[in-house]
Amino acid sequence: MYEIRFHGRGGQGAVMAAQSLADAAVRSGFHAQAFPYFGAERRGAPVQAYARIDTKKVRTKSQVYNPDLLVIMDESLSELADIAAGLKPDGRVVMNTTKRPEEVDLGKGVDAVCGTVDASALALEVLKMPVVNTSMLGALARVWDVVPLESIVEAIEDRFGEKLGTRAGILNGEAARTAYDSTIIGRTLGRKEYGKLAEWAPAWNEIPIGNSLRSETRDGVAVGPASSSQNLTGRWKWSTPRYDREKCIRCLRCWWSCPDSAVIRLDDDYMRWDMDHCKGCGICADICPVNAIEMVQGAHTW
């Protein structure tokens, strides 16, 4: 049995990718299943999806802990956490990045065949939008030949076609083919050490009763009221506001309108951006009456 784990962000189509892969596997005569991590995550938040492929009926329903194949749809996810954890010794990796496989670092102990593809750029080019799931499936077929590209393209055309229209189906199939051709195969050797994340995993009798918490720190983790600063939601961003203080008329609209309180109103009513929590939505630039804020592609930390 092969197990595949997809790492993406809400809105990138990780679940659709896993389902399409399972569909393609079934078309090629395998048994397969696909399912998301059942959470309540919003757009931009890290998500996982899983697929299993076997020559006989897939009976297990557990999540995937030791994948044969790791599909990383968003490079920045590997900065946050050890997402390659549990990868089998002979496991493989597909990653959306501009880097070459040798430059990819998924942490100490990871020594795997790796395919890299600039799926973001490719998706923009072919689909005119940054949805990378189908490109990643094309790259996957190049790295891992169990499910042939033709089945994957067929599955994509049907599934996406049904949901978004025939033309969208064909375009997404095209994205997969293009990605297949432009994937670079190599080897990744992990070097970096992930810091141990603080974790609060209390025993039953250590949990305050009534599903309730005060604002406090438990095992190094801030919990309870006003503890969400530690969620670095700024990592979700794909574009970054640039602020021109000279142009700012201190109207406060950006500060008021930011859903994430990432625009900080200083004492003199000029602004500063909290890039740890700015999701890059662009509301501030949109609402600014004097064009003092401009959105720049990519995640920046100026």
Add this chain to the structure above:
Amino acid sequence: MVVRTITGDAAVAYAAMLARAEVVPGFPITPQTVIIEQITEFINDGIMDADFIPAESEHSVMSVAVGASAGGVRTFTATSSQGLALMYEMLFAAAPSRLPVVMAVANRSLGAASGIWTEHNDSQPVRESGWLQVYVEDNQEALDMTIQAFRIAEDHRVMLPIMVCLDGFILSHVVEGVDIPEQSLVDSFLPKFVPVNVLDPKDPFMINPVTPPEFATEMRYQQDRAVEGSKLVIAEVDEQYAAVTGRRYGGLFEEYRMEDAEIALVGAGTWTGIAREAVDQLRAEGKKAGLIKLRFMRPFPGEELKRATAGLKGLGVFDRSAAFNGYGPVFTETRNALYGSSVPITDHVAGIGGRDITVDVVREMYDIVERNASGEKVRECTWHGLRGEQR
């Protein structure tokens, strides 16, 4: 100390007043309605200092109760049958949030075949909601247990909501002489409610946020242990109540003429009073009959029942509701508790939809238990008074 001849509903209302419940949401439903009527009368006469909130449904009643309890005040309400069913969702919010709401349930038949008469098929199905449940025998016990319920529920070792179940009409609308304790006596027994988790801007808590699988298992187990742990508190409170009022109920269950009993019945509610009569008759006839008055369905006294029934030659279980496809809920729980015991055990369903239970009906139950004890083949579950052949 005053003895008044009042209904079970009124007795409960007196208890809520004496316990100084501060917020009482309510919605009328027969046969509970008299409770909230009586409470609003107390409030409007100025002898009870509480906020009565006339919510627009039982769902909202329990929502108000949960909000008020989370707001840190002693909260009481009452319901029956369909009303309890409409509250179902919110029962499951109150218990894990560990909000010690006290609620009287005037037991009434739920659903079709629709009736307003007593049956335990309203409260028995929610024994898995995390609430404690006590069933009472008479109006005095209805009053006493409503007062005790606050003390049990609000004990920091417990912090769980509790239902005081009294048989609809048979208690709710029957008048009996009830000793109403002095306020000062109740005050000395029942300390002021000290909440553990409370919604107050001076000390902000988050209560009951969405909880991922990483924590839910531990929280459920904690709840499970709290229900089990309440056994100790129930026993303590029974003693303390006896110390101030002289009335002792035995905690989880009461044993009646069990010392040398060979055959016994176990069951809850007003049926137990009738069963006492039957036991006395049987004893007079030389039969070694006894009775276990089951008081708490949650916590269910499993181990304790096993010990109390060890050595019996036969045990019958009374069920005032059916679980369908076999046995009643009390039987299922009791037989489960007695696993490994050699006591032969039978189930006895009666009083469904308010059908009257007489001493003769209970004697019929003892008769089956006795025949079972002597090795005769009997039905494992008998519906008493049923027309037509049982299969």
Add this chain to the structure above:
Amino acid sequence: MNRMSSMKDVPREDMLIHGHGACPGCGYAATAKNIAKMLGPNTVVYVPASCLVVFGALYPISSWKIPYFFTAFENTGAVTAGIKAALRRRGVDATVVGMAGDGGTFDIGLQALSGAAERNEDVIYVCLDNEAYMNTGIQRSSATPFGAWTTTTPVGQVVKGNRYFKKDIARIVADHNVPYVATLSVAHFTDFVRKVQKAKETKGFRFLHCLTPCIPGWRIEPSKGVSINRLAVDTGMWTLYEVVNGVPKVTYKPKTIVPVTEYLKLQGRFKHMSEEDILTLQGWLCEKWRAHYGEEPGSPPCPVPVHEEVLAHDGDPLYGI
């Protein structure tokens, strides 16, 4: 008390802080954040099932600085009433606010809302209206506008989008004779501040109905999560008004009606709409314009309604507005 009359007066301190999990560009979060800011630290918030219950707190982490409580979907009116009663009895003089979505207000929560309004419970009820059940994945509610795509009003071969008209919930609440009802838009800053301030200083039941754009549900650009509300008001899809002790007043009137197509074309949820359906919606809006503003919206864009009989709006002049 610090009386707030414009954005400048609004405190810097957040009560719904950063790090929450709302989608980028979430108008719901922007609105909730500002209301919480204005209500300040002496507030208890109840949130029923909604997007906010998911993105605002996930055990053990919370974005709420103030006391926070959640239990179910349909009971905002009742739970807040219970909390307020308890605080009052304990001598705690704090604001109790419930923040529900449109489903939790218009539909499943309507009964508890009506009960709380009728009893004039001393709480603020905020309806954050993103015009569908967004938390469960964009299903239609009775707040969904005519024509809109949702996953339960799909664009099929025969039927395309929602066939019903948005319910006027603020008016229904106002008919309970409560002290304060207002409609808000996060893009109309001063009007917003003034209304929250008014709600804060009023006693009794207060209802704030806020239009909160939803990026995935409306299929709009994340950057439009606030500003699109301007077009909602300019096209008549949203009216800014308040009802103080039964006396209604429009608080902001656009100079002229903007054709609804300007609003629709920015949103994927409307892109399938037929000319006939657009005309129907435009007709409904023109009737609404007359009713709310007491004047002719002018033509173009107003057509003669082609399906007059299906208009849910009855043209009642909303207490003479």
